[in-house]
Structures are given as C-alpha cells and as structure tokens.
Amino acid sequence: MADSAHREGFTAASDAPIRIGVSSCLLGNEVRYDGGHKRNEFLLNTLGDFVEFVPVCPEVEIGLGTPRETLRLVRDGGDVRLIGNDTGVDHTAAMNSFAAKRVASLARDQLSGYVLKKDSPSCGMERVRVYRPSGIRARDGAGLFAAVLMRRYPNLPVEEEGRLSDPHRRENFVERIFAYRRLREFFSARWTRGGLVQFHTAHKLTLMVHSPRAYRELGRLVATAKAISRDQLSQRYQSDFMAALKTLATTARHTNVLHHMLGYLREHLDEASRAELSALIDDYRRGLAPLVVPITMFRHHVRSFGVDYLRGQVYLEPHPKELMLRNHV
Structure with a gap:
C-alpha cells in the first residue's frame, strides 16, 4: 500500500484493475461521425498495459448512427443545446438524459480517471466551440456529456487526449490516476x-x-x-x-x-x-x-x-x- 511506512519500488494499491473511462474513438473504435476513429497510441500501447479501459461514445449510445451528421453546441439564452448541423434536430434532451444515467452507472466501475476527445460537442473537456444565434462562435464550452461527468465526479482525474501529447501534462495525469486510486481505496476502507x-x-x-x-x-x-x-x-x-x-x-x-x-x-x-x-x-x-x-x-x-x-x-x-x-x- 502507498500509505504504508515503507515502499520498495512502485506497488499498486490493490490487485483490482485500475479502470479508466475513455472516449471510445480514442481506442480505435470506428464510432466517429465520419465512420472513422482517433486511435491514441499512448493510451493503447503504453497506458493500456496498466489499466482497463471503459469506453463510452455518447453520440452512438443515444442512437445516432455511424456515419452521422456533425453536431454543434448552440447557446440559447442561458442554455447550451446540441444541434445537428444539417437537419437542425435538437439532441439536447436525449444527451442530457443519457449522460445523467451513464455517468451514474460509471460509479460501479470505480474509475480512477477519464480521457475525453478534445473539441467534441459531447465529450470535449474545455474550449469547445459554442455558436451564438448570430453565427459568432466562441471556444468557451464543454461537451454535454463531459460537463455532467465532471460535475458528478469533481475529484476524478480528467484529461483530453490532445493535452496528453505534452510530456508534463501526460506525467501529471498518470500520476493523478494512481494517486486517486490510493486515495479512494484508503477512504473506502x-x-x-x-x-x-x-x-x-x-x-x-x-x-x-x-x-x-x-x-x-x-x-x-x-x-x-x-x-x-x-x-x-x-x-x-x-x-x-x-x-x-x-x-x-x-x-x-x-x-x-x-x-x-x-x-x-x-x-x-x-x-x-x-x-x-x-x-x-x-x-x-x-x-x-x-x-x-x-x-x-x-x-x-x-x-x-x-x-x-x-x-x-x-x-x-x-x-x-x-x-x-x-x-x-
């Protein structure tokens, strides 16, 4: 245990798997709007040797097909809505309902971290484009699913894959994963x-x-x-x-x-x-x-x-x- 008096090299907090939530496309799954993926080599070829991934694709899981029309966030007064670019169909209610249930269900997985797809209107962690009725856009939003996730688990280490290309942020995120695991196991006992x-x-x-x-x-x-x-x-x-x-x-x-x-x-x-x-x-x-x-x-x-x-x-x-x-x- 990491909270014991002595440590001889790295030891995991327990033998239970360390589970990390992840946007499904980052694992190479072809769930993107264009039928493609955004396979992340660090996650699959390096971190994947030490963790178990729990993949989620909110857009597919609310019933949107692959391929599908692109979506965008639109500010409507004080609300942000998830709108289809071509059809104008509003997916906000469906996404918010799904996000609340799926995020709650993740408690059973006892996640130690989460990696999100950057810029996604469902999964983006920060600086996601939000359009105003005038057509002006600002990078001041978060994906609807990501926002629910971060509100529900404020202490959970969350990062987006684009930032993991920075060695300092990558090391920091992984350090937080293992620290969170030790912390959670200490207080759950x-x-x-x-x-x-x-x-x-x-x-x-x-x-x-x-x-x-x-x-x-x-x-x-x-x-x-x-x-x-x-x-x-x-x-x-x-x-x-x-x-x-x-x-x-x-x-x-x-x-x-x-x-x-x-x-x-x-x-x-x-x-x-x-x-x-x-x-x-x-x-x-x-x-x-x-x-x-x-x-x-x-x-x-x-x-x-x-x-x-x-x-x-x-x-x-x-x-x-x-x-x-x-x-x-």
Missing part, C-alpha cells in the same frame, strides 16, 4: 485518523512539488483532524489533495524537493557521492538531464541506506517506471 497521518506523510514530497501552499494547508488539516467530523475530514482532504496534484509540478519545485531529499542522505554519503548527486540535480535544473536521472540515483541510495522517511515517499515512484514518463520531463 475502515480508515483512522492515524492512518490518514501515515497516508499524508507518504505523500508529503509529492504535495510539495505540486503546491507548497496545499502541502502546508493539508498538513494543518491533518494535524487538527480531531476537531472536525470524519465526513468533513474525508471530503476536505480528498478534494484538497486532488486539487493540489492538478497543479503542474515545475522544474524549480522538483529541484527544491531533490535538495530537500539530499539533506536526509548527507550523513550517509561521502563527499564524492554528495557532489555527484548535487551535480545530477543541477543537470536536471539546467535541462541537461531528465528527472528520471537524479531520481534513479536517489532510489539507489535510499535502498542502500534504508532511509525510512524517504523510502516511504510516493514521490520516488508515483507510477510504474515502465511507463517511462519521467524520462521526458
């Missing part, structure tokens, strides 16, 4: 406040690299846990924890955390080894080496010397190393 202290301790460096402010605030929340109800504590911790991880880590914050970890190793390393590790941190800071280089050296020293605090930190391996996500950040 018979958790204690003492257990929460252990969980939080294991994620301290992770929080520091994403949001030092959230790190401090969550620390205060855990320290005063007895002052609020269990339900309030659970809701606040989960919400604030996932919000913190959504903030992209930066090179500067990684560098600070790496130097912070070096402090725990100083008494174990000779002068040459300390200099070598400092040089690797500086190479990373200057963009001469990816994050995996100093992290690999830290993991070696932590294993060699059995430094308990660092050995318990999720930061050293927040997702399976086989994904090689830190090779590119």
Whole structure:
C-alpha cells in the first residue's frame, strides 16, 4: 500500500484493475461521425498495459448512427443545446438524459480517471466551440456529456487526449490516476485518523512539488483532524489533495524537493557521492538531464541506506517506471 511506512519500488494499491473511462474513438473504435476513429497510441500501447479501459461514445449510445451528421453546441439564452448541423434536430434532451444515467452507472466501475476527445460537442473537456444565434462562435464550452461527468465526479482525474501529447501534462495525469486510486481505496476502507497521518506523510514530497501552499494547508488539516467530523475530514482532504496534484509540478519545485531529499542522505554519503548527486540535480535544473536521472540515483541510495522517511515517499515512484514518463520531463 502507498500509505504504508515503507515502499520498495512502485506497488499498486490493490490487485483490482485500475479502470479508466475513455472516449471510445480514442481506442480505435470506428464510432466517429465520419465512420472513422482517433486511435491514441499512448493510451493503447503504453497506458493500456496498466489499466482497463471503459469506453463510452455518447453520440452512438443515444442512437445516432455511424456515419452521422456533425453536431454543434448552440447557446440559447442561458442554455447550451446540441444541434445537428444539417437537419437542425435538437439532441439536447436525449444527451442530457443519457449522460445523467451513464455517468451514474460509471460509479460501479470505480474509475480512477477519464480521457475525453478534445473539441467534441459531447465529450470535449474545455474550449469547445459554442455558436451564438448570430453565427459568432466562441471556444468557451464543454461537451454535454463531459460537463455532467465532471460535475458528478469533481475529484476524478480528467484529461483530453490532445493535452496528453505534452510530456508534463501526460506525467501529471498518470500520476493523478494512481494517486486517486490510493486515495479512494484508503477512504473506502475502515480508515483512522492515524492512518490518514501515515497516508499524508507518504505523500508529503509529492504535495510539495505540486503546491507548497496545499502541502502546508493539508498538513494543518491533518494535524487538527480531531476537531472536525470524519465526513468533513474525508471530503476536505480528498478534494484538497486532488486539487493540489492538478497543479503542474515545475522544474524549480522538483529541484527544491531533490535538495530537500539530499539533506536526509548527507550523513550517509561521502563527499564524492554528495557532489555527484548535487551535480545530477543541477543537470536536471539546467535541462541537461531528465528527472528520471537524479531520481534513479536517489532510489539507489535510499535502498542502500534504508532511509525510512524517504523510502516511504510516493514521490520516488508515483507510477510504474515502465511507463517511462519521467524520462521526458
């Protein structure tokens, strides 16, 4: 378990499959309006080795054929409607009804994340075109299905496939998937406040690299846990924890955390080894080496010397190393 006192490399929270919701076309299924697909190689050839996908195509599942006319979002007063471009048929009621039922049914799958098709009037996460009656369009909408999904599961890691081409966003999304899984399993079990202290301790460096402010605030929340109800504590911790991880880590914050970890190793390393590790941190800071280089050296020293605090930190391996996500950040 990730919230245990010690971790030897990456371990999943349990043996149950990690399920990720996904727009069906991204898996290569020919459900697009033109009868095609938008197969995403990262999802299928990399992430797919570690997760189970739950595919959804809202437009097909409300009964629209393949191929079919294209749809668009149209602002009608305070409402946004889903309209057929050729026929003008209004699919809003059908989509909203379907979305409410399908999103509710996803609770049974216990999703740990969701990947949406960008720009889609049903699945787009953000910046989807919305047309005004005048014909003017603005990129300020979200797909109708996606909007219901994100309202129902506000802490769920959600990303769209276009943004996954950015190595930093890709690493962040996958990190959040595994963190959400650990978080959900911790709070769904018979958790204690003492257990929460252990969980939080294991994620301290992770929080520091994403949001030092959230790190401090969550620390205060855990320290005063007895002052609020269990339900309030659970809701606040989960919400604030996932919000913190959504903030992209930066090179500067990684560098600070790496130097912070070096402090725990100083008494174990000779002068040459300390200099070598400092040089690797500086190479990373200057963009001469990816994050995996100093992290690999830290993991070696932590294993060699059995430094308990660092050995318990999720930061050293927040997702399976086989994904090689830190090779590119």
